[in-house]
Amino acid sequence: MPKFDFDSINLGHGSGGVLTHNLLNSGVFDVLQNDLLNKKHDGAIFELEGKLAFSTDSYVVNPVFFPGGNIGELAVNGTVNDLAMCGAMARYLSLSFIIEEGLPMEEFWNILNSIKYCCDNAGVQVVTGDTKVVEKGKGDKLFINTSGIGTLHKKASISFDRIAPGDVIIISGNIANHGIAIMSKRSGLEFETDIVSDTTNLNFTVQKLLNVFGEQIHFLRDATRGGVASVLNEIAKDGGMGIEIAEKAIPVAEQVNGACEMLGLDPLYVANEGVFIAVVDASVANDLVVLLRNDENGSNAALIGIVTNDHRGQVILQCAIGGKRVVNMLPGEQLPRIC
Amino acid sequence: MKYLSEYRDAAIVEKYLDEIRKLVTKPWTIMEVCGGQTHSLVKNGILSLLPEYVRMVHGPGCPVCVTPLHLIDKAVYLAEMEGVILCSYGDMLRVPGSKKSLLEAKAAGADVRILYSPLEAVKIAKDNPGKEIVFFAVGFETTAPANALSVLHAYREDLKNYSILTSHVLVPPAMEAIVDDEMNVVQGFLAAGHVCTIMGMDEYYPLVKKYKLPIVVTGFEPVDLLQGILMLLKQLENGECRLENQYTRFVKAEGNLDAKKIIQEVFEIADREWRGIGNIPFSGYEVKNEYATFDANKKFNIRLDKAEESKECIAGEILRGIKKPFECPQFGKGCTPIKPIGAPMVSSEGACAAYYHFSNMEAMA
Numbered sequence: 166m167p168k169f170d171f172d173s174i175n176l177g178h179g180s181g182g183v184l185t186h187n188l189l190n191s192g193v194f195d196v197l198q199n200d201l202l203n204k205k206h207d208g209a210i211f212e213l214e215g216k217l218a219f220s221t222d223s224y225v226v227n228p229v230f231f232p233g234g235n236i237g238e239l240a241v242n243g244t245v246n247d248l249a250m251c252g253a254m255a256r257y258l259s260l261s262f263i264i265e266e267g268l269p270m271e272e273f274w275n276i277l278n279s280i281k282y283c284c285d286n287a288g289v290q291v292v293t294g295d296t297k298v299v300e301k302g303k304g305d306k307l308f309i310n311t312s313g314i315g316t317l318h319k320k321a322s323i324s325f326d327r328i329a330p331g332d333v334i335i336i337s338g339n340i341a342n343h344g345i346a347i348m349s350k351r352s353g354l355e356f357e358t359d360i361v362s363d364t365t366n367l368n369f370t371v372q373k374l375l376n377v378f379g380e381q382i383h384f385l386r387d388a389t390r391g392g393v394a395s396v397l398n399e400i401a402k403d404g405g406m407g408i409e410i411a412e413k414a415i416p417v418a419e420q421v422n423g424a425c426e427m428l429g430l431d432p433l434y435v436a437n438e439g440v441f442i443a444v445v446d447a448s449v450a451n452d453l454v455v456l457l458r459n460d461e462n463g464s465n466a467a468l469i470g471i472v473t474n475d476h477r478g479q480v481i482l483q484c485a486i487g488g489k490r491v492v493n494m495l496p497g498e499q500l501p502r503i504c
Numbered sequence: 505m506k507y508l509s510e511y512r513d514a515a516i517v518e519k520y521l522d523e524i525r526k527l528v529t530k531p532w533t534i535m536e537v538c539g540g541q542t543h544s545l546v547k548n549g550i551l552s553l554l555p556e557y558v559r560m561v562h563g564p565g566c567p568v569c570v571t572p573l574h575l576i577d578k579a580v581y582l583a584e585m586e587g588v589i590l591c592s593y594g595d596m597l598r599v600p601g602s603k604k605s606l607l608e609a610k611a612a613g614a615d616v617r618i619l620y621s622p623l624e625a626v627k628i629a630k631d632n633p634g635k636e637i638v639f640f641a642v643g644f645e646t647t648a649p650a651n652a653l654s655v656l657h658a659y660r661e662d663l664k665n666y667s668i669l670t671s672h673v674l675v676p677p678a679m680e681a682i683v684d685d686e687m688n689v690v691q692g693f694l695a696a697g698h699v700c701t702i703m704g705m706d707e708y709y710p711l712v713k714k715y716k717l718p719i720v721v722t723g724f725e726p727v728d729l730l731q732g733i734l735m736l737l738k739q740l741e742n743g744e745c746r747l748e749n750q751y752t753r754f755v756k757a758e759g760n761l762d763a764k765k766i767i768q769e770v771f772e773i774a775d776r777e778w779r780g781i782g783n784i785p786f787s788g789y790e791v792k793n794e795y796a797t798f799d800a801n802k803k804f805n806i807r808l809d810k811a812e813e814s815k816e817c818i819a820g821e822i823l824r825g826i827k828k829p830f831e832c833p834q835f836g837k838g839c840t841p842i843k844p845i846g847a848p849m850v851s852s853e854g855a856c857a858a859y860y861h862f863s864n865m866e867a868m869a
Contacts, residue, residue: 426508428620486517486726488549490862496841497607500594500618 166274167192174268179298188296192274196281201257201292209257209292213316218253220244221312229276229306232346233361237276239438240309241283242366243389248313249368250385250441252321252375255287259312260294265304276307287366289313318372320379327383328404332472333450335443337370337457338363338465339416340393344435345424356427360420363439370462374443378453384444387437391495394433396442397470397480398494404444407477410470410492412485433492434499444472511725512548520730521553524737528557532740533689534733535682535825537675538644538696539566539853540724546858548726558733561689561825562858564678565696567643568595568851569823570778571671574810576601579640579669581806583614589632591625592640593647594618595851600844602811606640622654622668629658629666638800641668646698648672648789649763652770655791655798669800670791673776675699676707677787682824683715690825692736694722694729697751702767704759708747716745723751770795779847780819817846822855829856836860 170187177184194202201209222243229236245255260280264273284291342363349358367387374382384404388396393415401408417425417432425432439462445453450468457463480492510516536542542562545551551560564570580601583590590606597607597618610616615635619625622639629637641651651668658666675696682690695708700721708719718739722732732750739746749755767789776788791799816834821827829835829848839845841857848854852861 482549484547484549485512486514486548486550486553488551488553490547490549490552493861496861497598500597 166271169270172270173266174264174270174273174298175266176298176300179264179296185296193277196277197260197284197291199290199292201290211257211292213256213314215319216317218248218251218315218317219312220247220251221310222247223308223310225305225308226347227305228347228350229272231350231362232359234364235276235279236307236309237279238283238364240311241280241287241289242364242438244311244313245287245289245366245368246387246441248315249366249371250323250387251315251317252323252371252385253315253317254368254372255289255313255315257292257314258284258289260291261310262294262296263304263308263310264296264298265306266298266301268306273307283366287368318375320375322380323382323385325384325400325404328400328406328444328472329383330406330472330474331447332383332444333447333468334397334408334410334470334472335445335450335454335457336388336393336416336467336469337367337441337443337463338439339418339421340388340437340440341417341421341425341432341435343438344392345421347436348428349424356424358420358424360418360424363437365439365462367439367441367462370457370460371441373460374453374456377456378445378449381446381449382443383446385441387441389438390436392432392434392436393440393442394431394480394492395494397492400442400444401480402478404472405477407473407475408470408480409473409483410480411483414467414469416465416467430499434495508725511723511727513727516727517730520727520734524558524730524734525555527734527737527741528555529741531557531559532737533559533561533691533825534694534736535561535563535690535692536694536722536729537563537565537679538699538724539569539851539855540698541694541696541722541729542566542855542858543853544724544726545729546862550726550729554733558737561828562822562855563682563693563825564778564781564823565644565675565699566848566851566853566855567647567671567673568599569819569847569854570673570780571596571599571642571847572777572779573602573813574808575669575671576605577603577808577811578801578806580604580606580609581808582638582669582800582804583609583616585636585804587634588636588638589615589617589628590638590640591617591619591622591628593620593642595853596640596642598844599847599850622651623657626654626657626661626663626666629663630661633665635665637666639666639668641670641672644673644675644696644699645703645767646701648767648771649702649760652766655770655795656766658798659795664797667798667800667803668791670789672771672789673778674773674787674789676711677784678778678781679711681781681784681787683711683717685824687824687826690717692718692740693720694732694736695719697721697723697728697755700751700755700759702760702763705747705749705755705757712745712747718745719747721747721749721751721755723754778823779813780817780823782820814845819846819848822848829859832856
């Protein structure tokens with residue numbers, strides 16, 4: 166870590182004055198440096214060929230450091246993955262910090278280095294950014310916003326209106342790891358576990374799928390906030406189709422399942438940061454799962470259900486014991502039960 | 505998962521279902537007392553698997569649902585007091601009070617914290633000597649030992665800034681109130697396994713004897729529930745009424761003696777108001793006088809007008825098994841988990857929320 170003026174961020178670091186310049190010039194630019202960022206313009210100027218995808222997301226996770234990652238990793242991987250779900254390869258990101266005064270410089274530095282590490286992994290560059298500091302109590306340590314631009318895969322044709330009855334629903338891996346990793350460190354709920362967040366960039370995995378299966382991939386979405394259940398409901402409602410899934414087929418690691426039992430949470434609603442759902446033509450479903458299972462981000466990939474003309478707008482779960490029930494959207498945050 | 509997967513085995517479930525189908529010759533109405541059982545029945549799709557002759561009605565065993573409106577108002581009042589940290593189990597936060605819920609109070613700036621254990625609240629009290637920490641001690645006999653233990657811990661550590669706002673209710677008096685009601689439809693009970701794990705089974709013999717009703721102490725997993733239903737149906741079909749224990753892997757006849765001792769040290773039995781049902785004599789716990797300094801009701805001067813329940817909510821009839829959630833005109837229309845009118849729509853253990861969350865709304869309409 167380079168030598169900074171202060172041990173922690175203060176309001177001056179967001180003033181645009183000397184402290185802001187010192188902060189940026191004594192480390193931030195060096196860490197993230199690339200040709201476009203080095204110009205230190207108000208914005209980045211560049212050319213991109215072909216169809217583009219553009220996405221934005223804000224990151225407010227508490228705690229900012231959690232088992233398996235930190236807010237900086239989420240901020241890069243999250244936007245890279247949103248672009249990937251459009252069928253695009255992320256190229257450039259913007260990066261905005263809203264910092265609550267008092268954030269230790271060392272934590273800021275660690276997060277910045279995680280951002281750099283994740284950018285390199287995903288093959289993306291931060292080309293413009295912003296830093297603001299708010300008073301103590303007006304933020305929650307650190308908020309980050311990233312926006313991203315990516316170039317679309319030539320064979321990508323991904324949208325709700327391509328989802329058709331008979332399509333197969335595939336999940337790329339074990340669910341609920343991220344949400345449980347966060348819960349395990351939240352004040353008042355701490356428990357001993359080695360469950361870690363699944364945060365990762367999915368863009369290369371998706372590109373690989375698109376290279377082989379192209380237009381047979383009808384829809385993609387990462388199952389972040391609200392978990393798998395929420396994404397499936399979005400697909401059912403916005404796609405105007407019915408969805409049937411089998412509880413038995415949904416991959417959940419035993420430890421995560423145990424934590425969910427203990428906390429009274431349903432893993433279907435718990436957040437993921439490295440898991441996506443693919444709705445694909447039935448003719449390629451099995452091959453696609455095989456390919457996914459050979460990818461580092463898809464070793465637990467599974468067929469979990471089908472799209473149907475029945476019960477449009479609804480997700481029906483075939484329970485492990487044989488009964489059936491509806492899987493609805495969550496009304497607000499999932500709250501732990503009394504007993 | 506060991507000790508869970510065995511009780512979710514599709515083949516065993518099918519075996520019990522088959523036995524139930526063969527056994528039943530006429531319609532029976534069975535009440536599962538505990539909200540956890542309701543949740544499991546609906547979540548696992550068991551209601552859709554049972555033969556038509558077996559009608560399950562859902563009991564009052566959801567602590568969130570039966571906590572009276574004025575106690576929610578008290579909790580909100582305390583949460584909004586300067587210098588108070590109000591700690592609560594998670595699913596109390598969304599329950600509507602007469603003006604707002606704890607979640608709304610939190611959004612408006614009150615320090616409301618979700619905890620899994622009241623012992624965490626004692627730790628918060630220790631770490632924040634300048635603040636008053638109030639734990640919203642809600643629940644049946646199951647949560648009573650931990651809530652009582654928190655008082656004992658605070659007492660031993662001589663903490664002056666910890667208290668509990670109790671809304672403790674007891675299961676057997678509520679079961680008696682249900683069968684005593686002239687509109688009663690319940691012919692047999694699945695008693696709450698967790699409650700009996702603490703309290704044992706003795707309290708239920710007088711009920712069986714007085715009302716000639718079979719009772720089976722039952723667990724929460726699909727296999728538990730179906731086995732419990734089968735045991736109860738066998739008695740009903742044979743014209744028997746006995747107390748039986750399905751949940752033998754946890755429930756001992758005498759219960760958990762250590763836990764009972766802690767409860768008796770801190771709490772005493774008192775009359776208690778149940779939301780939607782009304783006052784039931786000797787149906788709750790209050791903090792004993794020796795520990796009055798840990799009783800938020802006595803510690804704080806809470807001045808509140810007693811609010812009226814919404815006339816539109818038929819929670820009372822639902823909690824007594826007289827009506828099913830979808831027989832309520834407001835179900836899924838004026839009353840949803842996002843904007844609940846009554847408490848059974850809030851907790852996932854509440855019958856209304858369980859139906860709303862896991863059922864096909866269109867099929868019910």
